[in-house]
Amino acid sequence: MTNEEPNLTSELDMEILVNFQGPNGEMEARAVESVLRAAGIEAVVEGAIGFSSVPFEVSVARNQLEEARAVLAAALEVGEAGAEEAEDWSEKD
Numbered sequence: 892m893t894n895e896e897p898n899l900t901s902e903l904d905m906e907i908l909v910n911f912q913g914p915n916g917e918m919e920a921r922a923v924e925s926v927l928r929a930a931g932i933e934a935v936v937e938g939a940i941g942f943s944s945v946p947f948e949v950s951v952a953r954n955q956l957e958e959a960r961a962v963l964a965a966a967l968e969v970g971e972a973g974a975e976e977a978e979d980w981s982e983k984d
Contacts, residue, residue, distance in 0.1 A: 920947035
């Protein structure tokens with residue numbers, strides 16, 4: 892009887908985290924990719940440059956999907972708070 896390791900390659904399958912469409916789709920996807928990579932999560936962006944009708948998808952490994960969702964949610968929360976803080980600061984002048 893052999894002691895084989897289970898095949899966990901399915902955990903490395905890519906899952907779509909988010910997709911963006913329209914003229915800013917690639918820019919938004921690249922921004923998400925950058926946030927994820929800064930958190931140590933490898934991300935892949937797929938899409939067709941020059942075709943705003945084709946979405947840009949950001950995918951991560953299945954075993955990092957929940958972590959990626961949490962990182963993205965935290966980044967969005969900080970981004971919104973930062974925008975509000977900047978608006979408050981600019982209104983003080």
